[in-house]
Amino acid sequence: MQAEKQQKQNLKKGHMKNFIIVLSIGILAMACGDNKSKTNVENLTIDEQATQETKVLYYNLKKLAKTKILYGHQDDLAYGYSWWAEPGRSDVKESTGSYPAVYGWEIGDLRQDVEVTLDSVNFESIKDWIKEAYERGGINTISWHMNHPVTDGDSWDTTPGVSAILPGGAEHEKFNTWLDKFAAYVKDMKGENGELIPIIFRPYHENTGSWFWWGDEQTSVDDYVALWRYTVEYLRDKRNVHNLLYAYSPNGGRLFEKYMEKYPGDDYVDILALDDYGSFMNQQNNTEQLSNDLAQIVEWAEEKNKIAAFAETGLEALTNPNWFTESLYPALTINPKAKGIAYVLTWRNANFEKEQRDHFYAAHPDHESASDMKIFRDKELIVFEDEMPNLYTKNSN
């Protein structure tokens, strides 16, 4: 009897021990699993303290880029070829049936106490459109044609200006106030639940060209790199801005060989981007070369565990109405590696009445390019807003 009882107790203990072992393994596995996904999401952005949404967006976008390319359009919700600030409107949607997946915004003139950007777009309205795009699952990116810090001219004033705003420079404090303004602006972009909206920030772009005051001929390697790093450190570490992903976006074409000359470093760049219009211009028509250049940035991005993007492009006034399928799509695909970019963004559709010029880069419904853009939209590789997976939550794609 005693022996039987003892045996039963031992058996019970054995069960209990097994149970505890199994439970421990389970908990350990769960913990490891969680850690693993945490590591995946969290160690990618240059800002370790980036908000969860920003980190998750980066993680998901990087993953999605392996199979898809998102389509983006500059100022899409703000105005179109024949309308201005009308709720819900979008030339892209009216031409193709869907909003774009990526929305570009421009904040030139932010330094002044003015209500509108250099393109007459209301700064406060941009916040609302950014929120609208975000709530729909879209991605927002901001470029900054920053005014000249010394002459007060615009960004096309090619007087060298960078050394004046670096620490020790005559306009350093003034420059800080502009960054303060920007910090406050992007910290005021919030979703329904008060969370900060992630923004892809693309400052000092086309730096391999010499048409901006931070351009190639205007700026030494050391000064450009110092300006970039200072900007990141000031916003991230001093102003605690944690909803930004930083995109480095030199000009391509014949300037592509200079791409890496002023690269600010892996700790300061999240996205390796490219701007290129020239390769699509009639005489040049270097679609194949462009495809190789895109493939090259994809390769660099892979080596660095980062994202590649085609941040700005287009054919002004779509003088070839089949440009989307005959030029852009080939550029994204001739070299299969180029398909690895995360998104492509075509520039703005300037309002004809306001600007009195045909300066548009996406189709508008009355233009003959609309049907071709729709074919582009329907390609397997290309994603507009209507096919967008949720990029702001983990494990969504």
Ligand code: BMA
């Ligand atoms: C340029 C042109 C300009 C505009 C600037 C900033 O490429 O479209 O008209 O002011 O971008 O958006």
